[in-house]
Amino acid sequence: MMHTSCPIPKFDFDIITLAHGSGGLLTQRLLEWGVFDLLKNDALLQQHDGAVLEVEQKIAFSTDSYVVAPIFFPGGTIGDLAVNGTVNDLSMCGAAPRYLSLAFILEEGLPVLDFWKVLVSIRDAAQKAGVMIVTGDTKVVEKGKGDQIFINTSGIGYVHPKAYIHHQRIEPGDRIILSGPVANHGIAIMSRREGLEFETTIESDTRNLNIITQQLIEAFGDAIHFMRDPTRGGVATVLNETARQTNWGITLQQQAIPLEEQVEGACEMLGLDPLYVANEGLFLAVVNRQSANAFVSMLKAEKGFEQAAIIGTIVEEHPGTVVLHNKAGGRSVVPFLTGEQLPRIC
Amino acid sequence: MKYLNEYRNPELIQHYLTELHKRALKPCTIMEVCGGQTHSLVKNGILELLPPAITMVHGPGCPVCVTPVSIIDEAIFLSEQPEVILCSYGDMLRVPGTQKSLLEAKAAGADIRILYSPLEAVSLAAQHPDKEVVFFAVGFETTAPANALSVVMAHKQGIHNYSILASQVLVPPAMVALLNDPENRIDAFLAAGHVCTIMGTDAYEPIARKYKKPIVVTGFEPVDLLQGILKAVVQLEQGLNQVENQYSRIVTTEGNRKAQETIDAVFSVQDRNWRGLGSIPQSGYEVNEQYQHYNARMKFQLHEQQVEEERVCISGAIMKGLKKPFECPHFGKACQPQHPLGAPMVSSEGACAAYYHYQPSKQQTPHLS
Numbered sequence: 220m221m222h223t224s225c226p227i228p229k230f231d232f233d234i235i236t237l238a239h240g241s242g243g244l245l246t247q248r249l250l251e252w253g254v255f256d257l258l259k260n261d262a263l264l265q266q267h268d269g270a271v272l273e274v275e276q277k278i279a280f281s282t283d284s285y286v287v288a289p290i291f292f293p294g295g296t297i298g299d300l301a302v303n304g305t306v307n308d309l310s311m312c313g314a315a316p317r318y319l320s321l322a323f324i325l326e327e328g329l330p331v332l333d334f335w336k337v338l339v340s341i342r343d344a345a346q347k348a349g350v351m352i353v354t355g356d357t358k359v360v361e362k363g364k365g366d367q368i369f370i371n372t373s374g375i376g377y378v379h380p381k382a383y384i385h386h387q388r389i390e391p392g393d394r395i396i397l398s399g400p401v402a403n404h405g406i407a408i409m410s411r412r413e414g415l416e417f418e419t420t421i422e423s424d425t426r427n428l429n430i431i432t433q434q435l436i437e438a439f440g441d442a443i444h445f446m447r448d449p450t451r452g453g454v455a456t457v458l459n460e461t462a463r464q465t466n467w468g469i470t471l472q473q474q475a476i477p478l479e480e481q482v483e484g485a486c487e488m489l490g491l492d493p494l495y496v497a498n499e500g501l502f503l504a505v506v507n508r509q510s511a512n513a514f515v516s517m518l519k520a521e522k523g524f525e526q527a528a529i530i531g532t533i534v535e536e537h538p539g540t541v542v543l544h545n546k547a548g549g550r551s552v553v554p555f556l557t558g559e560q561l562p563r564i565c
Numbered sequence: 566m567k568y569l570n571e572y573r574n575p576e577l578i579q580h581y582l583t584e585l586h587k588r589a590l591k592p593c594t595i596m597e598v599c600g601g602q603t604h605s606l607v608k609n610g611i612l613e614l615l616p617p618a619i620t621m622v623h624g625p626g627c628p629v630c631v632t633p634v635s636i637i638d639e640a641i642f643l644s645e646q647p648e649v650i651l652c653s654y655g656d657m658l659r660v661p662g663t664q665k666s667l668l669e670a671k672a673a674g675a676d677i678r679i680l681y682s683p684l685e686a687v688s689l690a691a692q693h694p695d696k697e698v699v700f701f702a703v704g705f706e707t708t709a710p711a712n713a714l715s716v717v718m719a720h721k722q723g724i725h726n727y728s729i730l731a732s733q734v735l736v737p738p739a740m741v742a743l744l745n746d747p748e749n750r751i752d753a754f755l756a757a758g759h760v761c762t763i764m765g766t767d768a769y770e771p772i773a774r775k776y777k778k779p780i781v782v783t784g785f786e787p788v789d790l791l792q793g794i795l796k797a798v799v800q801l802e803q804g805l806n807q808v809e810n811q812y813s814r815i816v817t818t819e820g821n822r823k824a825q826e827t828i829d830a831v832f833s834v835q836d837r838n839w840r841g842l843g844s845i846p847q848s849g850y851e852v853n854e855q856y857q858h859y860n861a862r863m864k865f866q867l868h869e870q871q872v873e874e875e876r877v878c879i880s881g882a883i884m885k886g887l888k889k890p891f892e893c894p895h896f897g898k899a900c901q902p903q904h905p906l907g908a909p910m911v912s913s914e915g916a917c918a919a920y921y922h923y924q925p926s927k928q929q930t931p932h933l934s
Contacts, residue, residue, distance in 0.1 A: 474575075487569065489681070490655070545608075545609050545610055546573055546575055546578075546787075547573065547575065547578045547609040547610065547611060547614075547787040548575060548578055548579065548582075548610075548614060549609050549610020549611050549612075549613060549614050549787075550610040550613065551607065551608050551609065551610045551923040551924060552922065552923050552924060554921075554922040554923065
């Protein structure tokens with residue numbers, strides 16, 4: 220979300236220049252008045268080369284880079300993605316995220332106001348997810364060598380003692396549960412991309428999934444066999460990877476897959492298959508048959524997950540292949556994409 | 566999603582399937598002309614729901630597939646000129662040329678943009694007066710009006726740094742070419758709904774009469790396709806050979822006059838080379854004399870290099886209804902979408918690529934056959 224409630228401090232510069240990445244006085248000003256002040260916590264304020272953390276239990280560790288364009292889009296910013304993305308990757312490991320690192324690669328010429336807005340969104344997303352940003356880095360590259368802002372975050376989380384999440388635990392009969400409607404993020408981004416702009420109220424689904432997944436693990440423990448968040452490549456890609464890893468088959472019921480009408484319409488118009496479109500606040504869970512209904516009920520009771528549904532089953536047939544039972548009553552394979560999904564001519 | 570959901574209604578689909586199973590008793594071979602229809606039939610799993618008497622044959626109506634490699638090479642050559650911004654519909658980018666694809670040219674630094682409308686390319690030309698913007702105008706009669714309109718608009722606005730590389734092909738001559746082949750086994754056609762939206766249905770009357778084949782103008786959703794197939798089956802049963810319009814919610818007899826006028830203003834009809842079918846007389850559009858300045862072939866003095874097609878491809882036999890994709894020894898082996906040996910494996914609307922993606926062969930997944 221874009222927050223305007225946090226006024227930008229008075230910098231004596233309007234745009235980012237190479238000097239802001241030089242390590243000199245301007246770097247100090249940018250960090251002290253901008254980054255540190257906004258994200259402050261004990262570890263960060265040490266301003267050391269790294270953070271020293273107390274860790275007592277099994278941890279999960281993950282990293283991801285964020286290069287989305289445009290950096291502001293309906294429903295979020297690149298900053299939201301950078302926090303939620305790593306938080307969610309840790310959540311899928313059954314972990315409660317605690318600490319994040321935050322590294323920027325800024326392109327020369329970036330308006331400081333834009334950088335500030337991204338920082339504010341990072342602070343808000345971190346607060347919402349309950350994570351601390353404990354170490355970071357800022358580099359500036361020449362104009363044309365980057366695209367406004369690139370962000371890398373890495374994160375550490377404590378693995379829930381009841382979590383036992385591994386693809387080898389998946390077995391035939393398990394149910395596949397999807398936490399909400401597909402394709403909102405990808406379509407929100409497309410609606411703002413240069414040359415493709417179209418009027419819509421579709422917003423990105425970017426959100427942190429750590430709180431809900433920790434609650435589910437607490438309630439269902441090792442009945443949850445596997446979790447993944449279907450970001451790049453969408454639901455189809457994650458399920459194809461899962462089918463190949465396990466060498467079980469997967470059947471999906473098209474009728475059961477939540478998809479908002481507006482998003483479906485945009486996908487039709489753009490010639491895209493919603494199952495391959497990116498999501499940023501969704502997760503897929505593979506849960507044993509006995510617990511699946513209760514799992515979905517608990518999920519649906521939470522705000523923002525009302526459309527959660529069982530969308531498919533792990534089967535012994537067609538090993539390594541995902542098969543969709545479509546609304547027409549027919550079946551078709553849901554293939555791995557050869558590359559990026561490209562819009563069709565007709 | 567109005568006008569789409571009604572045509573995906575499971576009860577209606579079931580109704581038409583039941584009807585088809587009752588009516589289609591004698592073996593018949595029906596060709597759906599358009600790649601969009603092939604895509605929908607395979608993706609919705611309709612082929613395996615049809616009664617065994619009906620054999621669907623997948624026609625030449627995938628514009629990506631039938632674009633000759635030589636024209637892909639021309640587009641790549643243009644994209645590599647430092648002053649050129651090459652604009653294209655998305656699915657042309659992955660098609661391999663002789664050396665590489667447009668996607669690979671883009672990765673190597675060519676300025677290639679994916680657009681949804683050629684009019685965006687005209688705006689791009691206005692924004693970049695120091696560049697030459699070329700639109701890769703691929704398609705059947707469906708995309709021709711918008712591509713022609715972009716030329717008219719550029720001319721009206723005095724934009725001279727815009728041109729199109731046309732690879733426009735026409736459906737009726739391709740149908741005639743297939744029917745003239747004595748080996749063909751086609752009993753009836755589902756004509757391409759969107760092509761007829763532009764051109765109307767008149768052009769199909771002489772074909773239906775001369776070759777004594779029912780032609781049903783058909784849409785793209787499951788209910789459309791099943792209705793279209795049923796109409797064809799009923800005509801065959803009654804010994805009729807009429808042009809019928811299943812897609813009447815969009816298609817009229819005379820078509821879209823305005824669109825046709827725009828096409829006629831900018832394009833002239835020419836002989837054309839089709840990947841998989843060879844040269845077909847009077848089967849394509851090229852920018853006419855009046856708008857020569859907007860013809861990229863003239864502007865950049867391109868001379869189409871003939872590229873020898875792989876001889877192993879059986880696309881001719883597939884389009885004539887003699888063979889199914891998985892009966893080809895190269896299907897899914899040497900011939901895959903990443904390195905197609907022939908036209909139908911190029912885009913997901915081509916018969917072979919559609920089978921490859923959505924309905925792998927009997928050997929690969931016994932459950933689906």
